[in-house]
Amino acid sequence: MDAGEQTLALTSNGGLPMVIYWGARLPDDEDLAQLAASARHDLTGGMIDQLPALTLSPESGRAFAGQPGLICAEADGTPLHPVFSFDRAEHSACSLSLICSAMGLTLAHRITAQPTGVFTLQTVLEADRDIRLHWLAAPVLPAPQAADTMIDLHGRWVREFHLNHVPWAPGIRMREARTGRSGHEHPPYLILPETGCTNTSGSAFALHYAWSGGHRMVAEELPDGRRQVQFGATTGAETQAKRRFETAELVALHSTIGLNGIAAAFQRDTRDRVVKWPNPARPRPVHYNCWEAIYFDHSLADLSDIADRAAALGAERFVLDDGWFGRRDDDTTSLGDWTIDRTKWPDGLQPLIAHVKSLGMTFGLWFEPEMVNPDSDLFRAHPDWMLGPVDQVTGRHQLVLDLSKPQVRDYLFDAVSAILAGHDIDYIKWDHNRLLPVVDAAQSHGAYDLFDRLRAAHPGVEIESCASGGGRIDAGILARTHRVWLSDCIDAEERLRMQHDAALFLPSCVTGSHVGALHSHTTGRALPMAFRAWVAAQRHFGFEMDPRKISGADAAVLSEVTAWYKANRVWMMAGTILRLDSADPTVTSEMQLAADGGRFVLFAGQNAQTVQILPRPLRLTGLDPAALYRITLRNAGDAPPQSRGPNALKNGPLTLSGRALMGQGILLPVAWPATMWVVEGERL
Structure with a gap:
């Protein structure tokens, strides 16, 4: 199969298929039989008499020396060690399904060559009875032999997307995100550069697991020297015995032009395939977000004054952040009570929205639908809607709603939809500030269902994925949203590095970047306006400081950079970031x-x-x-x-x-x- 400038070639010897080539695009007349022959290994002392294949799902039942791609059991817990036989291949012009069976189990590996130049791969397991699943890897690909290091990601709140350069060595590099999100700590991306690869030259491979609910990555060098990479949902995420399981899509790509080839392909794929734009032709509007200006202190007079000044600086979308609902004067109360706080807003949000619209801006609103405060009407009415144990510790004074329950999703859909239907709102900042207390794939499936229903009901509304900043950034969530909040840190010095590294995976058009206050609210550092503004203008541009507190000179600089962004955004947002x-x-x-x-x-x-x-x-x-x-x-x-x-x-x-x-x-x-x-x- 060919996708853009890369080729994937597979074979089967009667069992599960295996990859015999993944790399630069091969000639159309390549002799695949000779290619398969060239992939056969020798044997030597200390080995069994036949080398177990590194298949798309390495099997524990075939004496494979590494981590298996499938670990499952009967419903009563009896371990299963199936040895699969190849049944058939089903294919179309750009997709291939390779189907194998054993012991009443059917294992299908689906591979699609996307028009954006990437491969997407998915594993589906079906059984003729209920079974328990402990681990299911997306189709397993070999890692390059001509490599000294791998690059995976680490981060924390206000310091996301840090690149780890980890040496290859015999054994396993295993990373597991068990917080219920793709995570600040190690989001589901991996780059495999060959020795000598730089930003602008050399060979590299990359993988991204398009799942928002926590993942496991295994990069393993086997005792015989072969290397494999596995991605799947967190172990134990499937808590119920079922007859059907599937992985998320694994996005795979290869570059012959260095890390920039990886970056260009990921950016193009996210922008042109993954994100479903309400209006693809609409220029990305300049944001103003009021969070760092007022926090929870809402008043119509203050926000109208701020809106006047933001519009004068060039803002085109005004986003009202946390604090407009329930009795929300701090972060200890009211999550789940999605009704307008009539103490702050006696006439509702309409007066502010009307004022914002009169200035030529559209209006956006903050929600955190997946969470609930113990001090809320919702929790008092439905304590059984909480996810996890009764005696759990709160996180940011929050608990998590169990989105596997249809009645919880129905309540949230009705509450959020009522606000959207009753107001002229074109944007949601959707936050997710609490780590999950348990590992459960059903929670992410429930969140996806809620996103999908709201998108269908309100197709003109854009959604930003925020999770204490960059805690949920992946292709799974971006298939349902249109922007990510890379970090709660808008200190330009920190953002310069974060944005640069995140560009290996994210295009400009989805990466929100705002101009912050003179003294950063997360680092205390003071930086000049020109630097703050130009760093933000590298991505989807906006500002978040209190415009009542900036000097005339700084306002002039910010207005100039805003005008520059508007003049250049159409081609920049459709272009490619090259490091x-x-x-x-x-x-x-x-x-x-x-x-x-x-x-x-x-x-x-x-x-x-x-x-x-x-x-x-x-x-x-x-x-x-x-x-x-x-x-x-x-x-x-x-x-x-x-x-x-x-x-x-x-x-x-x-x-x-x-x-x-x-x-x-x-x-x-x-x-x-x-x-x-x-x-x-x-x-x-």
Whole structure:
């Protein structure tokens, strides 16, 4: 099978199929019989007389020396060790189902070559009786042998999407997210770069498990040296004996042009296949979110004043955050009571919405439907709707509603839908601030069902996935939402790094990024407005500070950057983020390249004092070597007093070939820390 620039080739020797090739696209006339023969291993001392195959679901019943892809039992707990036989293949132009059976079990592996250039793979297990499932891996792929390290992700609240570079070694690298979300801690992504791979060159493989409810990843080097990677739902997530189980989709891709090939494919797939846009042609609107301006202190007069100022700065969508419902004066009460607080809003939300609309902005609203406070009318009426044990510890003063119960989903659908139907709202910020007290896949399936019902009932409403910031970011949730809140930290220095690393997986158009206050509410750090604004303008742009408290000079800078974002967002949001290999570790740099290659913008963020006197050249990427490009430094006025030499970009545009820009690179002016250089490029 071919998907974009990659090929997947499989064979079967009468049992479960196995991958014999995954990599760069093969010629159409490749001899597959010879390819299969070339994949046969030798044997040596200390081994059994036949090498157990590394199949799409390695079997415990075939003396396989590594982790099996299926662990199941009879309903009474008796372990099952099926040895599957290949039955048949069902295929269409772009999909393949490989079906095997044993002991009354049917195992199907479904592989689809998506038009976006990725493979999606899924495993389905069916039985002729109720059985218990402990572990089911999505179709298992071999990991590259020509690799020293793997890259997985780690994070925490206000510091998401940190890349871990982990050496390969005999044995297992196992990561399991058991918090009921894809998680800050280790979201379900893995990159497998071959030795020597950089952002702009070399070979790499990548996997993403499109599931929001917690996952398990096993990257294993077997005793014989072969390597496998398994992804599936958290072990024990299926709590009931059933006759049918399925994994989420595993997204798989290969790049021959470094990590940027991985990034480009993930970005394209998310934007063009996964997200279902209400209006794909609509430019991504500039947000204003009032959370860090007022927190729970709501009043019509204050919010109307803030809306006036936000609109004057260029905002196009006003989002009212937490605190509008129940008796919600802090985070200890009222979750679940989705009725308007008439103490704060005696005439309801309509006066604020009408004022916002009169300013030319649309209106968005915060919800956290999956949670409940013990101090709420809902919990007092339905304590049995809580998920988990009665004596559990609360999280952020919250408990979790059991979304496996149809009556809970019905209540939430009716409550949220009533607010949407009764008001002119085009956007929901959907939060999820509590870790789950138990592991249960039914909770995520219930959440998906609730999202799907609300989307069907209100197809024009966009939804943002927020989970204490970046705690639930994956293709499973993005199939039901349109934006992710990458982090509750909008300190631009932290965001510069987070956004840069998250670009390996997420496109600009779904990655919310806001301009924060002068003194960050999560780090206390003070940063200049130009830096804060340009970092936010790299992604889906907005602002969140109190506009009543910014200076005239800062307001002018913010207005200028907002206008720049509006002028460039259409091509930027449809383009590709390409990370650059910087010779200076204090510079974080990327390009955003238009889909037709005709223009780009280079962002180079100076995030610390550099060790050398003068900036090192910065090589560009993704350009046509033979074409000429005019490059212009957009913000030469941000040069510090110490920048006193004849750097050409400070004085006007340069015209250089793509080969020169990618080979020698460009020299930027000297910069203070917390400076973002913005270079615009146009193909002539």
